[in-house]
Amino acid sequence: MKLLFLGDVMGRAGRTAVAEQLARLRADWALDFIVVNGENATGGMGLSAAHAKELLDAGADCITLGDHAFDQRDMNSALEAEPRIIRPLNYARSAPGVGARLFTTQGGKKVFVAQALGQVFMKRPFADPFSALDAALKAAPLGQIADAVIVDFHAEATSEKMGMAHWLDGRATMVCGTHTHVPTADARIMPRGTAAISDLGMCGDYNSVIGMExxxxxxxxxxxxxxxxxxxxxxxxxLSGLYVETGEGGIARRVVPVRLGGLLQESAP
Structure with missing residues (x-):
């Protein structure tokens, strides 16, 4: 399978770029499944239902959120109505929506997507993300129920993100850090076959302070x-993200950082 995960979409400019380019990328790269982190797509703070629809209409198969998941009030109802949007697993138990879901691609493949929030340097305490993801992934084992497992670890500290990559190595196809809006240069395949990167970066204007004027x-x-x-x-x-091709059993066999347009050096599959 060919998978693409785009990092935090930042404001109107980020939404517009995704809307203009995602269909072409799916066709050119023969993508089977696309995940987009949309938690900053509405004014840089959260995601509205209308802007979620824009990203889904553009071609995203799944939208993940983050610590700003509920900054826009209508996201509460959107999470109940739209199964293609997931929020962090370790948010409050009373939060609407779910933090993990099994999707079926147009080609009939099963893709399990899960998200959790980190604890280190975050503004508020969240439940243990390691045990939350451990339990979630047991519901859709890689290579058995799921043909691919994609994890969005929305966290501040690179050390915590690296720890999560080791924790899930061999159990996930890709473990991608989001949240800091700065792409890291450590995209790699872990010893047991999981593709990992500490942060995908953002889909936004890099002539900024993490996406802000x-x-x-x-x-x-x-x-x-x-x-x-x-x-x-x-x-x-x-547009910043990670492209992954899977091999036997759903593990990663190829990983390529994606940097398209704007100020960063371009790279693509």
Whole structure:
């Protein structure tokens, strides 16, 4: 199978770039399944139901969220109505929606997608992501029920993300870090066959401060004072993510970082 996971979509510019390019990428790369992290797609803070529909209509097979999952009020009802959107497993037990789901591709393959939030350096405490993902993956073992297993680990610390990659090595096709909006250079295949990267980066304008227009973040760094709202940058967008081809039993046999357009050096399968 050929899989693509795009990192955090940032604001209107990110949504537009995904809408304009995703169908072409699916066709050109013969993609079987596409995951998009959409938790910053609405004004940089959360995802609205309308903007979720934009990403799904563009060709995303699954949208993952993150710590901003419920910043937009209508996401509560959207999670109940739209099975292609998942929120973190280790959010509050009372949260709507689910944190893992088994999907069927147009070709009849089974793809299990799960997401969890990290604990290190996050603004609020979340339940243990390691045990949450451990339990979730037992419901759809790789190579048995699932032809591919994709994990979105939405976390701040690279050490925690690397720990998760080792924890799930051999049990997931790909373990992808999201959240920091900065793509890391450590895409690799782990010893037991899991493709891993500490952070996918964002689908946004990199002439920014992690996707935001620089002025207000710089003012806060320099003065320590808030003078206005963060505004998503609207310049040229780089689509950032990870492309993976699977081998026997659903393990990764090829992994390629994706950097298309914008300011970053272009790379693609």
């Amino acid at each position: 620089p002025l207000e973040p710089m003012r806060r760094f320099v003065t320590g004072m808030v003078n206005g709202r963060f505004t998503p940058a609207g310049g040229a967008v780089t």
